[in-house]
Amino acid sequence: MDARAIIAKLRNRDIPTAEELQWFANGLASGAVSDAQAGAFAMAVLLNGIGAEGRVNLTRAMRDSGDVLRWDMPGPVVDKHSTGGVGDCVSLILAPALAACGAFVPMISGRGLGHTGGTLDKMEAIPGVVAQIEEDKLRPLVRKVGCAVVGATGRIAPADRRLYAIRDVTATVESIDLITASILSKKLSAGLEALVMDVKVGTGAFMKTADDARALARSIVDTANGAGCATAALITDMNEPLAPVLGNALEVAICMEVMAGNRAAAPRLHDLTVSLGGRLLALVGEEEGEAEEKMAEAISSGRAMAHFAAMVAELGGPPDMEKDWMTHLPKAPVIGDVPAPLDGYINEINGEALGLAVVDLGGGRRVETDRIDPAVGLTDVVGRGVKVAKGDPLCTIHARTEAGAEAAAKAVIAAIRIGDAPEPFPLVHERID
Incomplete structure (x- = not known):
């Protein structure tokens, strides 16, 4: 087996065999495949695809590059x-x-x-x-x-x-x-x-x-x-x-x-x-x-x-979590509402922007080494289609600092559009069986 030959196959739109993909996956795990070869492999798959059978074989190969758990349980896993x-x-x-x-x-x-x-x-x-x-x-x-x-x-x-x-x-x-x-x-x-x-x-x-x-x-x-x-x-x-x-x-x-x-x-x-x-x-x-x-x-x-x-x-947590969870969970010191800037219906919510607002509060990572503040975030976020009057709360911010809360409030207002009543979206759009 040779990484260059496998990459060349993909480059030429020829799908590697199951054995070749298993060898490549094992090489990724062991380091026998270099970073440059891994990058070339990924780019070739992105540009040319790997086909349905190749996708199954790649999935199995990556699964089998490490431990695969086996169970003997009195019910389905x-x-x-x-x-x-x-x-x-x-x-x-x-x-x-x-x-x-x-x-x-x-x-x-x-x-x-x-x-x-x-x-x-x-x-x-x-x-x-x-x-x-x-x-x-x-x-x-x-x-x-x-x-x-x-x-x-x-x-x-x-x-x-x-x-x-x-x-x-x-x-x-x-x-x-x-x-x-x-x-x-x-x-x-x-x-x-x-x-x-x-x-x-x-x-x-x-x-x-x-x-x-x-x-x-x-x-x-x-x-x-x-x-x-x-x-x-x-x-x-x-x-x-x-x-x-x-x-x-x-x-x-x-x-x-x-x-x-x-x-x-x-x-x-x-x-x-x-x-x-x-x-x-x-x-x-x-x-x-x-x-x-x-x-x-x-x-x-x-x-x-x-x-x-x-x-x-x-897992090492409180033994009475079932009865007294609010006592155990951390709380942010700065809590305040974000008022609606005008009357109308919640027409659109940019969920990605709200998520990034929480990241900026410290509730997520910008880089892998960042430490997360578990207490910060948003609560009582208003839903699509809800009618609000100017001054009604769009959500409540939980922040570590006043400056963080102010920045988050601006992000929330920018992420929520108020206007005409929107058409509702179904919770489940489609089933794939």
Whole structure:
């Protein structure tokens, strides 16, 4: 095998074999493939594509460059992945609700990326929680609690970790082939029986158009099924924050409210969690309508909350999180409302701009080494279609300093357009099966 020959194949629009792709992935993991060769590979895939079969083979190769978990559980092993958005804290409710329904969820999650919040950052906003654990701790945790929302170990898909860093600096991030292999190599390393994808579309998503979201969803569904994991996708709306809250500890708090039985605290968040969970349980043999009812009952009854609290305690967090979460979560010292500058309806919300406002408050990273302030963010963000009068609050800012709050207020006003009543967007735009 030779990296140059594999790159030349791609350059000439000839798809490498499964064996060649496995060799290349192993070389990425071991360092036998240079940075220059990895960059040339990524650019060739971006420009020429790799085809459906090549995408499956690349995904498997990157998965098999490291550890692949094997499970022996008395129920299905399942997971969900989102392409990212603002106010999207579905994972914190979905994983324990699925556990309450008899599934087992080893949810290997990531940190914030760009304007979108990271599930690991949200978990670590809870004092004491250590979400980066090794496999020898992951297995007993999933068996005992039913779910674990944790970070990947260094042995999970190391080829992807290397190629992802190369793509970031070689302008090859946008390749759907490489995005698909990157997402699925990590997810399939968890040894899943079924996976549901939440592909976001809209102003707060990475995919801004329906065509782009559909293409990515179809690529992921076809590739995952080709690699042996039953997978479906929902294309869901991100033209406004999914929950009326942005920021790590603040999103944990809204999830706790929902799991305490208060759907009204974040109805879109609740309803999408139920839809994703129902679709996932249907993939492992349940009737979808009944599965959605089970998910809703698991949340409203408090059973999902019990699984979440048990998981938090096992990860080093407070033992009484279920009863007293507001005491434990950090709070920002500067809190204030952003008044609407005029009368009208909330016509448009630039979710990406709101997400970046939270990053500027300290709630996200500009560079990998930045430390996150878990307390800052936005709450009570007004939704699309809501009628406001001049002076009504558009949201509440939680900041570390007065200067940070003032800058965030300007960003919020610039991100929210007030005008005529807009046409509503459906929460779920499309299903990809």
